Amino acid sequence: MYIAEVDEEARKRTLARAGLNPLVLERGSEVDKRTSDVAAFFKTGELNPDSNVQFGEGGAGTFSDGKLTTGIKDIRCRAVLKEFYTHGADISVTYDAKPHIGTDVLKTVVKNIRNEIISLGGEIRFDSLLKSINTKNNKVVSVTVNGEDIPADCVILSTGHSARDTFKMLKDIGVSMEKKPFSVGVRIEHLQKDINRALYGSFADSPYLGSADYKLSVHLENGRGVYTFCMCPGGEVINSSSENGAIAVNGMSNSKRDGENANSALLVGVLPEDFSGDVLSGLHFQEKIEKAAYSVKNGAVPIDTVGHFVYNGAAKIGKIKPTVKPETVFCDLEDIFPHFVTESLKNGIVEFAKKIEGFDDKDAILTAPETRSSSPVRILRDENGVSNLNGLYPAGEGAGYAGGIMSAAVDGIKTAEKVIDQLGFSRTNQKN
Ligand SMILES: Cc1cc2nc3c(=O)[nH]c(=O)nc-3n(C[C@H](O)[C@H](O)[C@H](O)COP(=O)(O)OP(=O)(O)OC[C@H]3O[C@@H](n4cnc5c(N)ncnc54)[C@H](O)[C@@H]3O)c2cc1C
Known part of the structure; x- marks a missing residue:
């Protein structure tokens, strides 16, 4: 295959483009409201514990330098750089040796990614903290968010390294983790x-x-x-x-x-x-x-x-x-x-x-x-990307599989590929 074809394949193998209609649950606010919350915190010291530099649309990387350098070697890195470019970053991110986006531009990029997910049939709920994961016979059956039980047999957990309440909930329900x-x-x-x-x-x-x-x-x-x-x-x-x-x-x-x-x-x-x-x-x-x-x-x-x-x-x-x-x-x-x-x-x-x-x-x-340069724990997963609870896929930096924007994005794509493989394309309606 030519590189362009490889990139195109990687592009398709994400949940929304594969037609899986993902529901994204984000504890923090959408990026404009989040920006106001952060500005208020910097001015007054009054913190919103769910909408701040760590939590909200775009994750921890939104208020960052947006450095896209990484130590990992993975062909998906190219696809990630292209995504940033097609969603609003300068074209230089696709060829610079040390690409970076900047907080000011990242805010537009995350909005454009949100709009694409929605246009493909996905749904994003902000201000929606995942409070618990409910299981039956060691299998995920639903998640509880804002008092509502949402049926779910496949949950990708990518909560970053700062969601300490979520780590505590995972320990309480018996998810296997190790110190790192x-x-x-x-x-x-x-x-x-x-x-x-x-x-x-x-x-x-x-x-x-x-x-x-x-x-x-x-x-x-x-x-x-x-x-x-x-x-x-x-x-x-x-x-x-x-x-x-x-x-x-x-x-x-x-x-x-x-x-x-x-x-x-x-x-x-x-x-x-x-x-x-x-x-x-x-x-x-x-x-x-x-x-x-x-x-x-x-x-x-x-x-x-x-x-x-x-x-x-x-x-x-x-x-x-x-x-x-x-x-x-x-x-x-x-x-x-x-x-x-x-x-x-x-x-x-x-x-x-x-x-x-x-x-x-x-x-x-x-x-x-x-103190938050990386996660203090790793959530264990098998070769299919699944934790000891069937249907729970730990991913990204908080789960201990990434260290930075690029490696977290690549781990997200790899996890999506595993989900698509396991759910089977029968359940998907390949789009785009
Ligand atoms: C200020 C700052 C600057 C940075 N600069 C850079 C940089 O220049 N380059 C770089 O490579 N890395 C940088 N990083 C690190 C980078 O942001 C992270 O490595 C990366 O964002 C990890 O991605 P992730 O998707 O795994 O987790 P996150 O980006 O942390 O995303 C996790 C998301 O889950 C949400 N969440 C958490 N718990 C719950 C829950 N229970 N229910 C629902 N939602 C939940 C959070 O609100 C968050 O939006 C920076 C980090 C910070 C804080």
Whole structure:
């Protein structure tokens, strides 16, 4: 087959195009209402626990840099890039080595995807939290949403890594899960022009080069891995909390990536051996850090400078201004994280300054905590993509099978293919 034919095949093998009339249940709101909820949160600190940076139309990636780089090698990646382009992203996403969309454009893309699903006979219900999955003889028979039991013999569960209430419900109904490694740390902010100078040298002011990005990792003597992740050139750190009384941060950029600061997650690997307890103990480990961050000053976002944290200098804002909203508070990061995390972060910053001049700038801002870089559990599934409950297909990042927009999208397509294969085309009415 030619590549174009392969792409076309991948395009057809999604639920709505295969004529399966999927019902999409989304706990959060449609993207315009969600955008207002997020704007209100950034202004007032008042959180809507079901409509925020993590939850709502488009998922966690909607308020992101929209980086589409991935470590996975799968021919479906090409089909995903094409989908983004045909639904509103710039054509450059189909050929750039490091494609990115930007929060501003992503909002249009997710609306266009929604409209296509509806035009193919699918249905999308917003503000519809999946509260429980009901079974008979170990088989899914219905789901409960807003007090209504909706009959269902096939449920794809792709709730992302922040749906802690859903993980708890899954444990209660006996879905098989296992602990998995994840990472925690901070966002680090520098001036983008300093990063450009460090990486582009004398070409730093060239109008032909976009804002520079970086990716760094080191294995420390204490046995821990420290790495940068999801670097957002010209971006902002955002308050990505989804629960009252807890803080989590992340990063985003608009399509032009023209903000004053560069930010990146700076993370330390955490292993299941670092926390004891049941299968959800990694989730509790994250929660404990997020709650400690919240309690520093009633929801103000904790920050520190590299000058204070690493070099014991004064805790004061210098030339780099924190971008996170609405309010920040200086704090001792030891009050939030276990010691192995802060020790590793300090050593990591010193090591990375050997690779990028100025990485340990004393004015660099550290914003805490970044706890949601990946899921703390994996929901087990067999070679057909099915969990120990017949008819339940765990997929995406929250289920532990993806790490980012691209790999989550590819896992979604693979899961749809398995569903189509198992339900059989007899039940479908191939469209498009
Ligand atoms: C601010 C931010 C920036 C990011 N930047 C990037 C980036 O630039 N590049 C990149 O590759 N990755 C980025 N990521 C990570 C990326 O967004 C995720 O890897 C990806 O979205 C995972 O996709 P998913 O479909 O598995 O889960 P999600 O996108 O999390 O989607 C899960 C959906 O399920 C809904 N849901 C949860 N529970 C329920 C329930 N019980 N009932 C009904 N609905 C429910 C949620 O509301 C959500 O919409 C970023 C994440 C954040 C938060």
